[in-house]
Amino acid sequence: MIYLLYSIVALICIYTLRHYWFTLNRLFGFQRHPYIDIDAADWPPVTVLVAAHNEEKVIANILSALMTVKYPAHKMLVVPVNDRSTDRTRAIIDEFVKQFPGRIRPFHRTGGKGGKAAALKDAMELVETEIILIFDADYIPGAGLIRQLSAPFFDPEVGGVMGRVVPLNVGANLLTRLLDLERAGGYQVDQQARMNLRLVPQHGGTVAGVRRSALREIGGWNDNTLTEDTDLTYRLLLCGWKMVYQNRSECYEEVPETWQVRRKQIMRWAKGHNQAMVTYGLRLLFGRHRATLRERIDGALLLGVYIMAPVTVLGWILALAVFYQGIAPLHGIVALLSLTAYAAIGNLAAFFEIAAAVKLDGNRQRICLLPFLVLGFTVSILAVSHAALAQLKDAVTGAEFRWDKTERFRKVTW
Amino acid sequence: MNPYLGTAVLVLVTSALFVVPLIPSLWELHRKSDAAALSVVQQHTGEIRYFADSFRGYIQSLAPLLKECGRSGRMVAGTMMDGTDYVVLGCRGEALRLPVSSKEQDFQVLIAASGDLVVPPNTAFSKDMYVRGRLLGGTDNTYRAILGERDLRLGDRSSVLRWVHAVGDFHAGTDCRLYGRVSAEGAIRLGTGCRFSRLHAPSIEIGQAPRLDHPSPVDSQSLAAGDEGARVLHDGNFEIPPGPFGRSLVVRGRLHIRSGARVYGNVKSWKDAVVEAGVWVKGSLVSARNLVIGPNCRIDGPAIAERQIFISTGTQVGEAEHLTTVSAPKIEVAEGVRICGSLWAREHGQAVAKS
Numbered sequence: 001m002i003y004l005l006y007s008i009v010a011l012i013c014i015y016t017l018r019h020y021w022f023t024l025n026r027l028f029g030f031q032r033h034p035y036i037d038i039d040a041a042d043w044p045p046v047t048v049l050v051a052a053h054n055e056e057k058v059i060a061n062i063l064s065a066l067m068t069v070k071y072p073a074h075k076m077l078v079v080p081v082n083d084r085s086t087d088r089t090r091a092i093i094d095e096f097v098k099q100f101p102g103r104i105r106p107f108h109r110t111g112g113k114g115g116k117a118a119a120l121k122d123a124m125e126l127v128e129t130e131i132i133l134i135f136d137a138d139y140i141p142g143a144g145l146i147r148q149l150s151a152p153f154f155d156p157e158v159g160g161v162m163g164r165v166v167p168l169n170v171g172a173n174l175l176t177r178l179l180d181l182e183r184a185g186g187y188q189v190d191q192q193a194r195m196n197l198r199l200v201p202q203h204g205g206t207v208a209g210v211r212r213s214a215l216r217e218i219g220g221w222n223d224n225t226l227t228e229d230t231d232l233t234y235r236l237l238l239c240g241w242k243m244v245y246q247n248r249s250e251c252y253e254e255v256p257e258t259w260q261v262r263r264k265q266i267m268r269w270a271k272g273h274n275q276a277m278v279t280y281g282l283r284l285l286f287g288r289h290r291a292t293l294r295e296r297i298d299g300a301l302l303l304g305v306y307i308m309a310p311v312t313v314l315g316w317i318l319a320l321a322v323f324y325q326g327i328a329p330l331h332g333i334v335a336l337l338s339l340t341a342y343a344a345i346g347n348l349a350a351f352f353e354i355a356a357a358v359k360l361d362g363n364r365q366r367i368c369l370l371p372f373l374v375l376g377f378t379v380s381i382l383a384v385s386h387a388a389l390a391q392l393k394d395a396v397t398g399a400e401f402r403w404d405k406t407e408r409f410r411k412v413t414w
Numbered sequence: 415m416n417p418y419l420g421t422a423v424l425v426l427v428t429s430a431l432f433v434v435p436l437i438p439s440l441w442e443l444h445r446k447s448d449a450a451a452l453s454v455v456q457q458h459t460g461e462i463r464y465f466a467d468s469f470r471g472y473i474q475s476l477a478p479l480l481k482e483c484g485r486s487g488r489m490v491a492g493t494m495m496d497g498t499d500y501v502v503l504g505c506r507g508e509a510l511r512l513p514v515s516s517k518e519q520d521f522q523v524l525i526a527a528s529g530d531l532v533v534p535p536n537t538a539f540s541k542d543m544y545v546r547g548r549l550l551g552g553t554d555n556t557y558r559a560i561l562g563e564r565d566l567r568l569g570d571r572s573s574v575l576r577w578v579h580a581v582g583d584f585h586a587g588t589d590c591r592l593y594g595r596v597s598a599e600g601a602i603r604l605g606t607g608c609r610f611s612r613l614h615a616p617s618i619e620i621g622q623a624p625r626l627d628h629p630s631p632v633d634s635q636s637l638a639a640g641d642e643g644a645r646v647l648h649d650g651n652f653e654i655p656p657g658p659f660g661r662s663l664v665v666r667g668r669l670h671i672r673s674g675a676r677v678y679g680n681v682k683s684w685k686d687a688v689v690e691a692g693v694w695v696k697g698s699l700v701s702a703r704n705l706v707i708g709p710n711c712r713i714d715g716p717a718i719a720e721r722q723i724f725i726s727t728g729t730q731v732g733e734a735e736h737l738t739t740v741s742a743p744k745i746e747v748a749e750g751v752r753i754c755g756s757l758w759a760r761e762h763g764q765a766v767a768k769s
Contacts, residue, residue, distance in 0.1 A: 034700075034720050037741040039460045040614065040732070040755035041716050144460055154698040154716050156645055156662035156680040171449035184452075213645070240647050240664075250454040290647065365448035368438040 001318060002327055008315035015308060018301060022193035023353045026360065032196045036248050038151040045075045045129040046150055051116050051206075052080055055137035056088040058254070062137055063096045067103065071146040078104045079126050080137075083119035084111065116205070117228035121221040130213060136206040138254045140168070148249040149209045159214035159241025160232065162191065163207035163249035172257045177369055178376040179255040179262070184361055185354035191245040199298035200237060201245035205229030206253070214241045227272025234280040237299060240290030263383045270306040270387040277303040309384035350377070462597045462614040462756070466561050466579030473544050476502060476526050480546060484528030491523070498541065500524040503531065535569060542576075553587070559594070566598075570605065584615070606749050610763040614756045616734050620765045621749030645679075654681075662697065671695070673708070689713075691726075705742070707731075715739065715755070725751050727768045 048066060052059050059080065066078050080093045090108055097104045107123045120134070131153050135141065145163065152158045164187045170180045194201045203210070205228055215221070218235040225231040233243055256262040284291065284299050291299065351370055358367045393399075442448065461467075472494075479490055483504030490502045501523050519537045526544040535552030542559040543549075549562050553569035559576040560566060566580040570587035576594040578584060584598040588605035596602060596610065601617040604610065651667040656674030662681065663669075669683035673690040680697035681687070687701040691708040698716050699705060705719035710728040715738030717723060717731055723742040725731070727750035732738035737755030745759040749768045757763065 032720065034718055034741075037756070037758040037760065038716050038718070038739045039462070039758075040737040040739050042714070042736045042738065142454060148460075154680060155682055155700045155718070156698075157664040157682050157700075166452045166454050168451045170451045171446055174443060177443070177449060180451075250452070252451065252454060361452055363448055363452070365442050365445075368442040371435045371439050372443075 001325075002322055005315065005318040005322060008311055008318065011304075011308070011311065012315065015301065015305075019350055019353050022197075023189055023356045025193045025196055026189045027356055029193075029196055031192070032198075033246070033248065035152040035155065035244065036148065036246060038154065039147070041151070041154065043072055043075055043147065043150060044131050044153065046071070046077075046131040046133055046146065046209075047127045047129045048076060048078045048133045048135065048146065049120060049123055049127075050078065050080045050135050050137055051083065051119060052085065052089050052093070052137040053083040053116075053119070054085045054087045054089060056085075056092060058138040059089055059092050060096070061140055062135060063093070063104065065140050065142075066135075066146075067096075067100055068143065069141060069146045070143045071150075073103060076103070076146060077129070079123055080104065080106050081119050081123040082106060082108045083116070084109055084114070113223055115223060115226070115228075117221045117225060117231075118223035120228070121223050124220065127212060130211060131209060132212055132215070133209040134206060135251075136253070139165075139206055140252045141207075142251065145207075145249055145251055148246055149207070152244040152246065153209070153211060155242075155244075157240075157242045158244050159211050159236040159239075160203045160243045161209040162201055162204050162243065162245045163251055164188070164191070164245075164247050165204065165207055165253045166250050167255040168252040169254050169257065174372065175259060175262060175376075176255050176257055177366065178372060181354050181358065181366065181369060181373060182376065183255070184357035185350070187245075188247065188357035188360050189353045192247045194298065195245040195247070197298075198292075198294065200233065200295050200302055201243045202302065203229045203233045203236075203243055205232075207249070207251040210236075211241070214239070217241075225272055225275055226268050227276065230273050230276045231279075234276055234284065234299065234303075237291050237295060238280070238284065238287070238289040259379060263379065266380055266383050267387040267390075270309070270384040271391050273303065273306040274388060274391055277307060306384050307388060309381045310388045313381060313385050462595050462612065463579055465559065465577045465595065466597070469542055469544070469559065469561050473524075473526060476500065476544075480526055480528045484546070494524065498524050500526060503527045504529070530564075548582075565600070604765045606765050606767045608765040610757070610759060610765070612756070612758045613753075613763075616737065616754055618753040618755075618757050620747050620751045621768070651685075652683075669701070687719075713738075716741070718742065722746070724748075725753075727751065730754070 050062055063078065063080065082089050082093055093106045097106055105126055107126055109119055109122055112118060112122060131150055133146065133149050149161050149163055152161045165183060167176060167180045167183055169176050171177070191201050208229070210232065214236055218239050221228055222231045236243060256265055281300060281303050284303070285296055351373060354373065355367055355370060479502045483490055483502045487504040489504060491500070493499050503525065521537065521539045522541060524541040525539065528546050530547035531545050531549050533549065533551045533555060536554045537552065538556040540558055543557060545560065545562045545566070548564045549560065549566045551568040551572055553571055555569060555572045557572070557574045560574065560578045562580045562582070565582040565585070566578065567585040568587060568590055571589045572587065573591040574593060574596070578592070578596045580598040580600065582598070583600035583603065584596060585603045586592060586605060586608050589607035590605065592608065592610040595612045598615040600615065601619060602613055602615040603619045606621055645662045645664065647664050649666045652663070652665040652669055654671045654675045654677060656672050658676045658678065660678045662679030665683045667683070668685045669681065669687040671677065671689045671693050673692050675693045677693070677695045677697065681695065682700040684702045686704045686706070687699065689695070689699070689707045689711055692710050693708065694712045696714050698718070699713055701719040703719065703721050705717060705723045707713065707717070707725045707729055709726040713729070713731045714736065715732050717740045719742040721742065722744040723740060724746045725748060727748045730752045731740050732754030734754050739756040739758065740753055741758040743759070743761040745757065745763040746766050747757070748766050
């Protein structure tokens with residue numbers, strides 16, 4: 001039992017150091033933005049896929065925004081992927097098609113397997129361009145975003161690109177404000193540090209792009225996963241394609257406004273991520289493929305981020321158990337200190353990362369909310385641990401994954 | 415001490431310690447003083463003319479005065495709505511005349527010239543300048559920002575601190591310092607020794623306009639069928655021999671493109687990339703380190719390096735009809751080079767004598 005606890009403490013220490021390394025790199029290291037300056041070029045033809053399942057509240061906003069972006073109109077085709085919607089999504093899309101002839105080609109899907117990956121997979125029959133950009137329907141791209149996301153593909157090694165997601169409904173309530181802080185830490189620090197250090201920036205499945213030939217090489221979209229983005233990241237990595245994160249390619253999104261919706265969202269992410277960990281973890285670390293050593297290590301750590309939640313809970317239980325059983329790892333107060341310090345430092349590292357992100361964004365007062373993150377982390381740890389247990393149960397019983405769409409909170413404007 | 419009281423005090427102090435850090439949190443949660451979404455400028459497109467366009471809007475109120483001064487040839491001083499002093503000049507190719515002591519040689523007013531303007535040497539302008547005609551600047555001048563409706567010509571060793579936009583051509587003499595954005599709708603010509611940061615024009619020429627003698631492409635049908643579009647990954651160093659090369663290439667070492675090569679794909683190297691004389695790259699050229707482009711090459715672009723780019727005499731990057739970008743933290747461009755599009759040195763850009 002004590003050795004298991006040692007292992008958990010060691011793992012948490014590794015993640016703690018990783019947090020610090022990323023944060024210090026963002027604060028003091030060289031920042032890589034190699035493609036963001038490409039502002040003049042013979043821009044490639046692109047297809048913009050907009051994943052939409054019952055999105056009547058938001059679909060008009062994104063289609064309007066896409067019709068005004070600064071990209072040669074004859075080189076950009078928008079494909080709204082209407083996945084079995086039962087609300088007014090289809091009618092709204094068709095209205096836009098009439099309004100902008102030749103610029104929008106809708107893909108209305110009325111049956112088939114559920115989930116975003118399955119819908120994107122089916123929609124590929126409409127894609128003729130080498131560059132594919134992907135947005136969820138609740139995103140609002142800015143005028144320069146399509147160019148910024150297309151630019152990295154001039155590098156023949158780039159298989160995918162990811163922009164920065166910025167919450168729009170920040171001020172709604174405590175949850176949205178905490179999610180704003182978490183997103184800032186995740187993108188402003190984590191993703192950009194991975195880009196700086198040539199590690200593994202993660203494809204987020206939205207505000208993102210993928211090269212069609214790369215997608216074809218890795219076997220297309222995987223519709224057997226709950227998080228097609230994580231799956232895509234690792235399959236591209238194993239085949240020698242690079243993922244680029246562009247921190248300055250920002251796009252507004254809507255974050256969940258209720259804890260219930262947030263819980264469902266993070267459980268889906270955790271399940272998908274853990275699925276990728278089981279599928280690609282060992283192969284990534286020890287297999288023969290194109291990833292570099294630093295990509296193997298960072299990729300493996302990234303795969304483990306969600307499983308660390310139940311591992312941490314287990315660590316706490318073990319710590320209590322060894323204390324009450326009298327199996328102290330060292331002696332007296334030192335033992336107690338070492339057992340508690342890892343948790344404190346572990347948490348502080350994540351707090352430090354978020355605080356650094358808030359500073360980098362030039363924000364001020366929202367940093368006061370930092371202590372409330374304990375609440376957000378607690379909910380996440382419990383939800384993710386629950387997801388891991390449910391996943392284990394599903395694996396034993398052979399139950400199929402169910403894809404839960406994230407509820408929208410925007411008012412219908414169309 | 416009463417043990418119950420002690421326990422109560424302990425509980426209270428512990429609770430207080432827990433609550434204290436939450437006080438600013440609760441205050442901020444209630445006040446929502448910083449609860450707006452991160453400012454993402456939805457209309458931002460990285461447009462190099464952004465400041466010039468803003469300035470044009472700013473001085474719109476001076477348009478009638480400019481017209482009137484242009485007709486009458488007189489000079490009018492005044493103050494803008496935001497308190498900035500201005501002088502509108504009705505000059506026509508005459509030497510600059512301003513209502514400040516000529517000994518100071520530092521003009522702290524916004525200058526708007528209704529016609530051509532000749533600026534004496536050793537003069538500093540700490541406010542923006544608008545020139546409806548041509549500008550001929552003396553040597554050793556310092557400008558904050560200039561918007562010119564026709565050609566702009568700066569004397570040797572002049573500096574621009576923020577931006578320049580010329581509706582016609584822009585010409586900077588030798589050893590100028592161009593710290594901000596420089597754009598022209600015609601051509602940009604830089605003398606040797608000029609330092610720059612971000613330039614954009616259909617044609618950017620260094621030194622004397624180059625007489626270009628570029629390699630010609632081979633007939634694309636002569637490429638092996640099926641080659642085009644495929645990506646090759648190569649571990650270690652790689653050399654592209656003379657002749658056509660129809661694939662996109664990623665080299666995990668150094669890349670050497672031999673003289674006479676015609677590359678029809680996009681190429682990238684993890685280490686330094688060296689392009690010998692007379693090479694044509696139809697696609698992009700990317701290096702994770704340094705990129706050295708030899709003389710008389712033709713790169714359709716973009717050309718990107720994560721450390722430094724050096725471009726030799728007689729090379730052209732991009733075409734007037736197909737603008738492209740050259741970008742790296744450090745860029746050195748030799749005399750006789752033409753770039754069509756953007757030349758963006760994030761840390762240091764310099765025009766150097768013929769290589």
